[in-house]
Amino acid sequence: MAGQIKRMINSIIQKRAKGNPVILETTTCKLILKGLDPALFNERSPDDPTIIVKVLAIAAELGVSV
Amino acid sequence: MPITSAYSTKALPAAITDLKAQSADAQPRAVICFASAKYDPSALSQQMKAAFPQSCVIGCSTAGELTSGKMLQESVVALFLDAQTVEDVSVAVVENISEGSRVREAFAEFERHFHAPVSSLDIQKHVGLVLVDGLSGAEEGLMEKLGDRADVFFVGGSAGDDLKFQRTHVWVDGKAYTNAALLVLLRLPNGFEIIKTQSCRSIGKVLEASQVDEPQRKIIQFDHKPAIQAYAEAIGVSAGEAPAHFMQHPLGLMIQGEPYVRSPQRVEDEAMRFYCQVREGTKLEVLEATDIVADTRAVIEARKAAGRIAGLIDFGCILRTLQLRSEERCDQYGAIFAGFPAVGFSTYGEEYLGHMNQTSTMLLFR
Numbered sequence: 001m002a003g004q005i006k007r008m009i010n011s012i013i014q015k016r017a018k019g020n021p022v023i024l025e026t027t028t029c030k031l032i033l034k035g036l037d038p039a040l041f042n043e044r045s046p047d048d049p050t051i052i053v054k055v056l057a058i059a060a061e062l063g064v065s066v
Numbered sequence: 067m068p069i070t071s072a073y074s075t076k077a078l079p080a081a082i083t084d085l086k087a088q089s090a091d092a093q094p095r096a097v098i099c100f101a102s103a104k105y106d107p108s109a110l111s112q113q114m115k116a117a118f119p120q121s122c123v124i125g126c127s128t129a130g131e132l133t134s135g136k137m138l139q140e141s142v143v144a145l146f147l148d149a150q151t152v153e154d155v156s157v158a159v160v161e162n163i164s165e166g167s168r169v170r171e172a173f174a175e176f177e178r179h180f181h182a183p184v185s186s187l188d189i190q191k192h193v194g195l196v197l198v199d200g201l202s203g204a205e206e207g208l209m210e211k212l213g214d215r216a217d218v219f220f221v222g223g224s225a226g227d228d229l230k231f232q233r234t235h236v237w238v239d240g241k242a243y244t245n246a247a248l249l250v251l252l253r254l255p256n257g258f259e260i261i262k263t264q265s266c267r268s269i270g271k272v273l274e275a276s277q278v279d280e281p282q283r284k285i286i287q288f289d290h291k292p293a294i295q296a297y298a299e300a301i302g303v304s305a306g307e308a309p310a311h312f313m314q315h316p317l318g319l320m321i322q323g324e325p326y327v328r329s330p331q332r333v334e335d336e337a338m339r340f341y342c343q344v345r346e347g348t349k350l351e352v353l354e355a356t357d358i359v360a361d362t363r364a365v366i367e368a369r370k371a372a373g374r375i376a377g378l379i380d381f382g383c384i385l386r387t388l389q390l391r392s393e394e395r396c397d398q399y400g401a402i403f404a405g406f407p408a409v410g411f412s413t414y415g416e417e418y419l420g421h422m423n424q425t426s427t428m429l430l431f432r
Contacts, residue, residue: 021188023189023217025322026213026217028321029214029321030419033419033420034345035345035346035348061214
């Protein structure tokens with residue numbers, strides 16, 4: 001399977017930003033500072049379980065569920 | 067009354083009388099006060115609060131100060147924020163930050179004060195200031211937790227101690243703290259801007275931090291080679307010569323085209339210790355320093371062209387200040403901030419979304 005990480009990251013950003021373009025940008029920045037660069041993932045990225053665990057942890061830190 | 071700024075190089079208590087005399091507003095809503103480590107922090111905090119009993123009086127110790135038109139040393143500077151600019155303000159102290167940044171209580175305090183969750187506040191009218199012990203090594207954790215909890219921006223700097231590297235302080239309303247952070251939430255009905263500026267450009271080389279000791283802010287290996295060896299190769303010098311190039315060639319985590327600067331501090335065996343943390347696997351671009359005065363002047367001139375600057379706080383890295391001092395350009399840098407009320411200080415690190423080095427973060431009041 002592929003693409004789950006990208007979908008999770010998009011979900012985090014969209015849920016946190018709630019349509020606000022400024023927050024969308026700063027949430028992306030916060031993810032990169034946490035060591036998760038959204039630009040490194042796309043629909044073909046493999047569903048690496050280690051990274052999925054990391055994304056779930058970051059989502060929890062940011063107070064959103066994915 | 068509009069925002070005003072003041073400075074004094076006198077000793078206590080004359081310095082406070084001096085500042086009070088320069089304040090156009092008898093009881094400003096808030097007073098931001100930065101002072102050299104030559105001043106006793108507890109005495110300064112007590113005397114400032116006694117001089118402005120109705121105001122929220124906050125600040126920290128420094129490694130150099132800035133006021134409108136001047137860079138200073140061994141002085142105290144103050145920015146007096148009027149009630150029209152700052153409609154409301156709430157302050158929380160986070161103590162023992164070296165043991166972890168517990169910001170929950172601080173946010174509870176903000177929510178009590180503003181009668182609303184911080185997450186619901188208008189991010190165009192509310193902004194946070196953060197002043198933090200510059201020797202705690204806790205800034206990354208603190209900024210991450212602030213960013214997790216809030217979309218309101220927090221901007222600020224790490225307190226200094228005139229390059230003694232012994233103890234730094236933050237203060238609020240008559241008390242002084244070490245190993246602590248001060249979080250200040252301001253409601254600014256006229257709006258504000260946050261500026262993040264660094265005078266560096268990429269030289270087109272990338273180093274991947276392949277082995278790190280994150281809590282120690284240490285990179286052990288770049289690209290699976292001893293860190294100093296890989297860094298030296300990237301800038302074209304020997305490993306022995308490399309430390310002399312640290313200020314000229316910091317590294318940058320690139321985010322949306324902007325470097326978040328990570329400055330090397332020293333070599334430990336073949337590892338490199340930095341002034342902020344780098345996560346394992348992070349790719350950092352090798353930067354080269356550019357003209358601080360020209361770059362900062364361009365940033366401020368652009369903001370002036372966009373509208374009147376009611377006031378400004380500059381949190382400028384001590385490494386930038388040291389470069390300006392070595393180039394004898396402090397007067398030129400100070401002159402950038404002439405013509406409007408401004409204060410600032412030379413920091414041990416700058417805060418905006420995260421913790422960074424060799425940067426100026428600024429809060430500009432409209």
